[in-house]
Amino acid sequence: MRKRDFDKIKVSPSWAFNQDRSTNKWTHGYHRYPAKFLPNVVEKLIDLYPPEEGGMIADLFAGCGTTLVEAKAHGYASIGTDINPVATLITRVKTTPIDPIKLETEYNAFIAKFANYDSKAFIDMPTHKRIDYWFKPEQKYKVAFLYQCANEETDDKIREFFLVAISHILKNCSRWLQSSTKPQVDKIKPDVEPFGAFEQHCQQMMQSNKLFYEHLQTHNFFDVPCRIIEGDARRTGIEDASIDTIITSPPYVTSYEYADIHQLTGYWMELFDDLAKFRQKFIGTSYSGKTSLEVSGSKLATEIIKALDEKSHLIARNVATYFNDLNQVAEEMARILKDGGYACVVIGNTTIKEVQIKSAQVFFDFLRGAGLKEEKIIKRNIPYKLMPTLRDKNTGRFTTLDNKDCKKVYPNEYIIIMQK
Numbered sequence: 001m002r003k004r005d006f007d008k009i010k011v012s013p014s015w016a017f018n019q020d021r022s023t024n025k026w027t028h029g030y031h032r033y034p035a036k037f038l039p040n041v042v043e044k045l046i047d048l049y050p051p052e053e054g055g056m057i058a059d060l061f062a063g064c065g066t067t068l069v070e071a072k073a074h075g076y077a078s079i080g081t082d083i084n085p086v087a088t089l090i091t092r093v094k095t096t097p098i099d100p101i102k103l104e105t106e107y108n109a110f111i112a113k114f115a116n117y118d119s120k121a122f123i124d125m126p127t128h129k130r131i132d133y134w135f136k137p138e139q140k141y142k143v144a145f146l147y148q149c150a151n152e153e154t155d156d157k158i159r160e161f162f163l164v165a166i167s168h169i170l171k172n173c174s175r176w177l178q179s180s181t182k183p184q185v186d187k188i189k190p191d192v193e194p195f196g197a198f199e200q201h202c203q204q205m206m207q208s209n210k211l212f213y214e215h216l217q218t219h220n221f222f223d224v225p226c227r228i229i230e231g232d233a234r235r236t237g238i239e240d241a242s243i244d245t246i247i248t249s250p251p252y253v254t255s256y257e258y259a260d261i262h263q264l265t266g267y268w269m270e271l272f273d274d275l276a277k278f279r280q281k282f283i284g285t286s287y288s289g290k291t292s293l294e295v296s297g298s299k300l301a302t303e304i305i306k307a308l309d310e311k312s313h314l315i316a317r318n319v320a321t322y323f324n325d326l327n328q329v330a331e332e333m334a335r336i337l338k339d340g341g342y343a344c345v346v347i348g349n350t351t352i353k354e355v356q357i358k359s360a361q362v363f364f365d366f367l368r369g370a371g372l373k374e375e376k377i378i379k380r381n382i383p384y385k386l387m388p389t390l391r392d393k394n395t396g397r398f399t400t401l402d403n404k405d406c407k408k409v410y411p412n413e414y415i416i417i418m419q420k
């Protein structure tokens with residue numbers, strides 16, 4: 001097979017979207033999420049590779065649902081999977097617009113309850129010990145009250161809308177260092193008052209909901225199907241040859257620990273109690289616990305693992321596991337695509353211990369191995385605000401300037417487009 005050198009690909013300025021970023025359009029601004037898509041990229045991919053009539057778009061690593069929201073906004077049916085229950089909750093809410101008048105009535109009733117708040121009254125709240133680690137008592141009781149009010153909602157759509165608003169403000173109202181995605185306590189963080197934070201964020205969400213709702217109503221897209229499944233990208237359960245277009249972005253290797261990042265919501269909503277076990281389900285985690293260094297399907301992958309193993313056996317094992325997981329995902333993508341369908345994969349490279357981890361090219365090898373053929377490879381710059389540009393030289397994790405082991409990474413990524 002013809003060797004493809006990704007280093008020779010030039011950056012495409014038309015994919016930068018420097019002027020007009022749609023990060024707050026529709027419901028995209030409901031909840032922060034690490035490494036989320038720039039919606040403009042998804043929109044452009046949908047325009048270039050639209051499903052045939054009645055066809056379906058899929059995202060196997062749906063995250064906070066950018067692909068599914070854009071699919072719905074454009075009138076295309078979609079399906080997504082993500083292993084993270086926080087991601088599936090956010091996606092469900094972002095793709096389920098609510099009648100704005102009804103929402104406003106429920107919201108007013110919700111905040112009217114704040115007058116009854118009594119910090120000394122008993123509130124039935126989750127008791128995970130980490131909650132006391134992250135929240136000061138005053139914030140904890142107020143957040144518990146917010147949860148209680150949300151859970152009194154009988155309409156599931158509205159209850160989940162409020163839960164997403166609460167989930168988003170948890171970081172602000174806790175001792176978590178605001179500028180960090182890593183679980184790090186900020187000992188001098190000023191207290192944020194939960195009721196005020198909730199009101200402010202809910203109002204923003206309600207404005208976005210209204211615009212999305214009206215857009216869907218105007219275009220008659222209300223009943224366009226959209227389904228999010230809590231599940232594994234390696235075995236999605238999606239029907240064979242049922243998808244026209246995949247638009248997805250796998251996690252970076254050992255960069256973000258999604259399980260850790262979403263632990264506040266996880267503890268409050270009792271989505272998991274054993275963080276260590278939960279972490280292992282994620283692709284790209286440094287807690288994978290696998291031992292083999294064997295990777296099949298990419299000569300480049302084998303060379304990378306060998307070079308890494310000379311520096312750190314543990315990291316080599318984690319990256320080998322990551323590559324093997326990506327290989328399974330490539331097979332899964334080929335399985336669910338219709339003949340002639342397109343897979344669009346947004347993926348970046350990284351450097352760990354001075355070894356270049358060329359994930360994009362390795363994934364391309366896997367996709368070709370799974371029987372897909374190259375349509376186009378695009379290289380684009382990532383706006384630095386969306387993706388940290390500093391990584392720890394040793395672990396490859398995203399970091400901040402105060403880490404003396406940090407290294408600047410060139411912020412670009414590839415969009416690999418393949419056809420079945």
Ligand SMILES: C[S@@+](CC[C@H](N)C(=O)[O-])C[C@H]1O[C@@H](n2cnc3c(N)ncnc32)[C@H](O)[C@@H]1O
Nearest residue numbers: 036037061063064066082083084232233282283
């Ligand atoms: C780069 S993010 C995707 C962000 C998404 N494109 C968006 O706009 O929000 C990668 C996602 O992969 C998910 N993930 C990690 N391991 C997974 C697995 N085994 N199966 C499905 N999803 C997984 C993470 O929870 C995370 O949401």
